[in-house]
Amino acid sequence: MSKHLRGVKPALGRDAEALTKAPPAPAYLSAHAKAEWRRVLPLLVARGVITKADLTGVEAYCVAAGAARQIGEAMTLAGGLPDLRMGGLQIRYMQTARQFAAEYGLTPTSRARMGAGADADDDTSPNPLAI
Numbered sequence: 001m002s003k004h005l006r007g008v009k010p011a012l013g014r015d016a017e018a019l020t021k022a023p024p025a026p027a028y029l030s031a032h033a034k035a036e037w038r039r040v041l042p043l044l045v046a047r048g049v050i051t052k053a054d055l056t057g058v059e060a061y062c063v064a065a066g067a068a069r070q071i072g073e074a075m076t077l078a079g080g081l082p083d084l085r086m087g088g089l090q091i092r093y094m095q096t097a098r099q100f101a102a103e104y105g106l107t108p109t110s111r112a113r114m115g116a117g118a119d120a121d122d123d124t125s126p127n128p129l130a131i
Helices: 031-047 052-077 084-103 108-114
Strands: none
Touching: 031 052, 052 084, 084 108
16 A cells, blocks of 8 residues: 555645735634634744635634633533533534644644654764664
8 A cells, every 4th residue: 555545644834825924813703712813823824834725724723622612611610510412512622623733733743744843852973773
């Protein structure tokens, strides 16, 4: 089986049409989703991986992350008792947010794949275990 059939995502790199400035958060987003937008969009713009066409996916990520946080707060205000329906909904929002985060290089694994998390502990001495 070739590596292209194994679900290996291509390496992310700087896009030729990348945004140079983070646009403001859409007005319809909740407070938590807007906070997430303000947190992640400047990082993505600085890396040069977000274009105008990608903003819908970033919006969806922010909506999912904001909804998961809002549900968590609602369950905490309700006394912290487990509500299986709300807990299940929160889990689904968290899974969706994690999947979007991986798409845009917001997880440690996806940052390593795109080379954004360069290791500061580069040892220039030869490896004694290398053959």
